[in-house]
Amino acid sequence: MNKVVFKVGDDFSTDHIYPGRFMATILPTETPQYAFADYADFNGKLKKKEVPAGSVIIAGKNFGCGSSREQAASTLKGWGLTIIARGFARIFLQNSINLGLKTVICPTIEAEEGDEVEVTSDTVINKTKKRAYYIEPLPRARQVILDAGGLIPYTREKLLEMRRKK
């Protein structure tokens, strides 16, 4: 069971998640410090380590719209957050899968900060509201990358396979 620690609305862009002025910082080990940098309260809680890994962010439609910057996914992964959204923008969703950031597409989710939620294989259960919401499965093209542990190991397998054929 995991707690909702932050709730955002529709169209929450990668500029909100990881502002452009920090884009020169690239390494996944360094990007977490700037997560939600313009939301000083939540950024402060992260940096004071008050947000345990596995905590949940609830979002509306089109989470991660805008820039393709991968820092937006690595910064969230660095804190071990799970993102449950009514929908995701394409590039952000792909980046998340490639890096192994946990994303859950839950088109009808309702939850408030402080609620306890549980993610099962096909539903998100809001324990506080005592209600369950269906999960939209990831497209199969994306599931195989997730199953391989991310795009880097998946590419490595493909690369070795290609070289063997040559």
Place this chain on the structure above:
Amino acid sequence: MGMTVVQKILARSTGQAAVKVGDVVEPRIDLAMSHENAALVINQFQEVFQGTGLEPMVWDPDKIAIIFDHRVPAESSKTATNQKKVREFIARQGITKFHDIRSDEGGICHQILPESGYVRPGQVVVGTDSHTTSHGALGALAFGVGATEMASVWALGRVLNVEVPGTIKVETAGRLKKFVTPKDLILYLIGKISAEGANFKVLEFHGDAITKMSVSGRLTICNMAVEAGATSGIVPADAETLRYLKEEAGVNEPVEPVLPDPDAVYDKTVKLQLGRISPQIACPHMVDNVKPVEEAAGIKIHQIVIGSCTNGRLDDLKLASQILKGRKVARGTRLLVFPASWRIYKEALKKKYLADLIEAGAVIMNPGCGCCLGVHQGALADAEVALSTTNRNFKGRMGNPNAEVYLCSPAVAAASAITGVITDPRKGE
């Protein structure tokens, strides 16, 4: 069953007779573009090769393009270090399509790729930049990817596990009136279908206004296709595409356009009546918060930006200079102009567009992304308002979450520079 342009391109690039929506394919890549974020791609690329015993070499150094544009010249030692790392990698790998910070080759990636003749109809182009959708203007399938996905492309020459997207047909009717531009067309469309209206889909543009539009205008509309969530925007190649490639991009070899089948199946068709639309404004803080200029007129503006990958081309600068010639930028308003490439800069210099803008009080900046993404070259104070021909107005986009950004065409930007408030360019007629 008939195929759309993008379905045909994907069939061709995977050696199949046909593909259908939802098929999982691994298209061969014709061009892979990155900018400063190549520094992160390099990091991920090296990780792919770890433990394989293979030397980390890219699949084809002639198919990778790297253009420095996001922070030029470097605004910090951190950026300078990233750029240095990228230059060293380019030299080691023998990457040929490299555009450094130089006035004889530099500019914004989404202008450099077309003007250098790197993009051709029917190609599959990926870029570590969401506005890679721009290159659909030349009839290519072009889409944005993250750094790790690009690392995978550098290693394999393919994009892994792409689902064939559905296509939304945008059917335009009527012609754009004077001072109503391609930017207004795309803002109008985004306002109509919303910022996620084309998520995971392709926008394929048709109609009289598109046929009559220059490649420059098509680059503007395809550039912002991603602001409606689209995987890609595309204008099927036609006579104008071929003209541009030959006359402006120096492409002399034969080009083979890929066209949609007459019985292509679209997810839906969006019809746009353009004859009566006004110049459009995207209001804070969302790109789909779009209104006709009449409804935003009079709002006080502190900084005006003309330029970027959306609207920094020669016809944009021409339009702005025509409006500003012999006039002055209002006191209390700053006008920054970022030509999209040094080729455009020099052309605008020769045609005296820059002279007219400078006389009016505009500051001509070096070609690059400039203040669009909030890093440098034009920060905003708290409570200041910007009016910009760029493509995003999310809260904090220009570096200050306590400022506001409105988006518009070069005509609206220039007319508003004279008055210091949002102004309908048709009023000056």
